[in-house]
Amino acid sequence: MNEFSSAIGAALSMILTLDADLVEIVQLSMQVSLSAVAIASVIALPLGALIALQDFPGRRAVVILLNALMGLPPVVVGLLVYLMLSRAGPLGPMGLLFTPAAMVIAQSIIVLPIIAALSRQTIADLHEEYDEHLRSLGCTPLQSVATLLWDGRFRLLTAIMAGFGRAIAEVGAVIIVGGNIQHATRVMTTTIALETSKGNLALALGLGLILVTLALGVNATALVISDAARRRYG
C-alpha cells in the first residue's frame, strides 16, 4: 500500500512539474494519434457517405464487414503493417518501420473502420429522413451529400472522437511497428507496459492518469457536443 501511495505521489509530482520524459511521451502520443485520426477521417467520412448513399451489389455485405472491422485486433494490424514495412516487405525500401510514421499507419488502419461505420450509420439515418425533401428540391448528389454531412456534423464529430479514443489507448499495433524506442517511438501505452514490467510504477501511473483523463475528456466532450447540438438544432 505504501509503495502504491508513494508511486501515486511520484506520478502526480511528474505531472505537476511537467517531467521532460513524460511530456515528450505525451506529445508523441498525441501527434501519432491525431495524425492517424486525421488521415483515417479523410478516407472514412467519404467512404461512409458513399456506402450510405450509393446502391451497389454487395452493399449489405460491405456494411457487415465494416461493422466487423470495428473490432479489428490491433496486434493483427500491427503484424500486417510490420510485414508490409519490414525490409523484405513490399514497402520495406521506404524505411518506415520503427518510426512514428509506421505507428500512424497502423493506428489509421485500426481507426478507419470505426469512423467509416459510425459515419455510414449517421448519414444513412439522415438520408432516410431527408431523402424526399432533397429530391423534391432537386438537389444534385453533391448537394445532397453536402447537406447530409453538414446536418450530421455533430454526430460525425462524435464518430471521429470515438476513433481518437481508440487510437490513443491502442498498444498492440504500435509496439510491434514502433518498437517502443526511447525518444523515438515511445508513446503512453507502450511506456506503461514497459515501465510496469520494469517496476517503475511512478512513470507508468503518471501516464496512466493522463491516459484516463484523456479518455474521460474525449467522452465528456463528445457528450457535451451532442447534447448542445440536440438542444440547439433539435
Add this chain to the structure above:
Amino acid sequence: MVDEAPMTVDRRPARPEISHDHPLLPLVARGLQFGINGRKIIKDMSFWIGSSGRTVILGPNGAGKSVMLRLCHGLLKPTGGEIRWGDLPVAEAREQQAMAAQHPVLLRRTVTGNLLHVLRVKNVPRDERHALVDAALQQAGLAHLGGRAARTLSGGQQQRLAIARAFVLRPAVLLLDEPTANLDPAAVRGVEELIGAIGAAGTKILMTTHDISQARRLAADVMFLNDGCLLEHAPAAEFFASPKHPAAARFLAGELLD
C-alpha cells in the same frame, strides 16, 4: 373489392387545350397507376386540372391521396400511365414546383438556415437571398423567429416554416400533403391563412386532406378519392351541395367507406 377503376364523375366544363394564365397547367393524367408489392394503390386514374386556385384532394385515410400527390410531383414513378404538366413531363415540371409534407422535414439548422439552404441549392445569387428569406418569413408570421432552431418550433410554426420554405422561390405549383394534420385549431387557422395568401398570389395549390371542413374552407375544386380511385371531380360548391357519387355522399355524411 374490384381492381378495375370505376368511372369518375366529372362535373366541370370541358378541359381547356392550354392554360394561358399558368406555365404548368393544365395538369393531365392518363391511365395513372401505382402499385407496390402487388398491391394497387392508384388504379387507372385519369384526370385533368385546368384552373389555377386551390385543388383539394379529399378522401378517407388510405384512399391514395398522398401517393397521388407524390406521383404528380415526380417523387414516385407510376407503374402505368403518364402525367404531364402543360407540355412538360413531371421531372421537368418539378423545377417550378415545391412540396411540403405532412410531417415537415426541417433541417437541423435555424429557421433562416432552412430557407437559405433552398436558395443555395437553387443557386440564387448571394445578395438576393436575405431579402427573399425576410419576405417569406414575414408572410409566414415567423420573422421574429429567424434565429431559432427550426426543430424547436411548435407544430404549427414548423408547418408554416415548411410552407414558407417551399414558397420562398415563388413556385408555380405548391403541393401540400395534409398540411394541418395533428395541429390544434389555432395552428390550423394560421396555416390555412398562409395557404390562402399564397393561392391568392397566383400559385396553383394542390393539397390533400381528409378534413371535410378544411376542404369546404379552402377548395376551389375537389377531387374525391377512395380506394385508389378518383370517384368525383367537381367545383367545390357543387360537390359539397350535392355530391353525385354515392361514396362521396356517404363520406360527406360522415359514414365509413368500404
